[in-house]
Amino acid sequence: MIKVGIVGGTGYTGVELLRLLVAHPNVEIALITSRAESGREVADLFPSLRGHINLCFTDPDDDALAACDAVFFATPHNVAMRSVPALIAAGTRVIDLSADFRIRDAALWERWYGEVHACPELLDDAVYGLPERNRKQIRSARLLACPGCYPTAVQLGFMPLLEAGLVDSTSLIANAVSGVSGAGRQAKIDNLLSEASDSFKAYAVGGHRHLPEIEQGLSAMSSEAVALTFVPHLAPMIRGIHATLYASLNEAGRAADLQKVFEDCYAQEPFVDVLPAGQYPQTRSVRGANSCQLAITVPQDRNTVVVTAVEDNLVKGAAGQAIQCMNLMFDQVETLGIAQPGLLP
Numbered sequence: 001m002i003k004v005g006i007v008g009g010t011g012y013t014g015v016e017l018l019r020l021l022v023a024h025p026n027v028e029i030a031l032i033t034s035r036a037e038s039g040r041e042v043a044d045l046f047p048s049l050r051g052h053i054n055l056c057f058t059d060p061d062d063d064a065l066a067a068c069d070a071v072f073f074a075t076p077h078n079v080a081m082r083s084v085p086a087l088i089a090a091g092t093r094v095i096d097l098s099a100d101f102r103i104r105d106a107a108l109w110e111r112w113y114g115e116v117h118a119c120p121e122l123l124d125d126a127v128y129g130l131p132e133r134n135r136k137q138i139r140s141a142r143l144l145a146c147p148g149c150y151p152t153a154v155q156l157g158f159m160p161l162l163e164a165g166l167v168d169s170t171s172l173i174a175n176a177v178s179g180v181s182g183a184g185r186q187a188k189i190d191n192l193l194s195e196a197s198d199s200f201k202a203y204a205v206g207g208h209r210h211l212p213e214i215e216q217g218l219s220a221m222s223s224e225a226v227a228l229t230f231v232p233h234l235a236p237m238i239r240g241i242h243a244t245l246y247a248s249l250n251e252a253g254r255a256a257d258l259q260k261v262f263e264d265c266y267a268q269e270p271f272v273d274v275l276p277a278g279q280y281p282q283t284r285s286v287r288g289a290n291s292c293q294l295a296i297t298v299p300q301d302r303n304t305v306v307v308t309a310v311e312d313n314l315v316k317g318a319a320g321q322a323i324q325c326m327n328l329m330f331d332q333v334e335t336l337g338i339a340q341p342g343l344l345p
């Protein structure tokens with residue numbers, strides 16, 4: 001059994017970790033933290049978990065966490081990095097869903113996150129948890145940095161094109177749309193039903209903190225310099241990311257069978273699904289599933305390729321992907337506990 005702790009068990013990614021981990025046959029959840037709910041039964045706060053879990057929330061405590069085999073941090077940025085050095089020193093493996101270890105360059109991280117990094121010396125040790133790109137390194141990771149929700153969809157959508165050198169890598173554009181759960185469970189005015197429903201907006205157009213993370217990942221896939229225009233949007237749905245990605249094809253790209261390039265790239269991937277030509281993915285098809293669905297089109301056979309990608313921000317964009325990485329780190333079957341299809345309707 002893998003003994004796990006979850007820091008931040010009352011947030012949306014925390015409760016999604018719980019939903020998936022209670023059904024994982026080889027995981028024992030040893031502790032779940034919340035400062036605000038310390039002492040309260042987990043199933044009292046989340047009745048969906050009644051009968052599945054018999055634990056109370058506790059205050060975060062590094063000594064108790066260090067007794068676990070793995071600790072998930074489902075906390076805002078600037079939390080995991082305070083505990084990670086002690087946990088790693090104790091031999092506990094850390095799976096961080098926050099952004100603390102996603103960007104390798106401490107100065108760049110500090111510029112976008114507006115804080116001083118607490119342990120920049122560990123940034124080189126952190127493995128970026130995108131299995132489709134880094135599976136081998138994930139298996140031996142002590143410190144795992146889970147990708148952000150937008151970065152997962154955008155990187156999986158551009159990866160086959162960049163790895164095969166089929167596009168002008170400075171022409172990349174990503175218009176991505178998130179549901180409100182992407183912003184977490186704290187009450188923010190923008191995410192109230194009366195603010196977000198029946199409306200649609202772009203935000204952070206001048207620069208979103210996922211931009212450096214995405215460009216870092218795309219640069220590693222490309223032999224040429226990468227430049228991306230990334231525009232996030234908020235849509236009145238609870239879960240889901242839909243990304244529409246654009247790039248200019250180069251000569252090799254114009255000559256290639258792009259549908260086949262994508263199908264070949266992801267043929268062995270359990271959680272990336274390339275749709276048949278002419279079908280377009282919808283967020284409703286992947287709700288609750290650890291899946292990214294993709295479609296590739298070259299409108300009017302011109303020079304721009306359009307990739308559409310969907311995922312559930314809380315599953316392939318967060319908790320599901322974190323468990324996929326845990327499975328790899330602990331020599332489990334990669335799909336264990338996360339193979340369920342999406343919820344319909």
Ligand SMILES: NC(=O)C1=CN([C@@H]2O[C@H](COP(=O)(O)OP(=O)(O)OC[C@H]3O[C@@H](n4cnc5c(N)ncnc54)[C@H](OP(=O)(O)O)[C@@H]3O)[C@@H](O)[C@H]2O)C=CC1
Pocket residue numbers: 007008009010011012013014033034035036037060073074075076077079097098099147148149181182183184185186313314317318
């Ligand atoms: N929502 C999403 O779709 C995605 C989120 N992420 C990332 O995952 C992380 C969690 O996100 P999400 O679940 O949405 O966040 P929430 O705001 O919903 O939950 C945050 C959790 O962290 C706990 N927490 C907050 N501050 C601290 C602290 N200083 N020490 C210990 N625990 C703390 C909170 O409990 P309490 O305050 O009671 O201790 C709460 O349980 C974030 O870094 C987010 O960027 C990544 C991908 C997708």
Ligand SMILES: CC(=O)N[C@@H](CCC(=O)OP(=O)(O)O)C(=O)O
Pocket residue numbers: 097098099147148149150178179180181182183184210232234
């Ligand atoms: C809708 C919404 O507000 N989304 C969040 C996504 C951030 C998030 O969850 O951050 P990580 O994926 O980096 O952990 C935002 O744009 O700030």
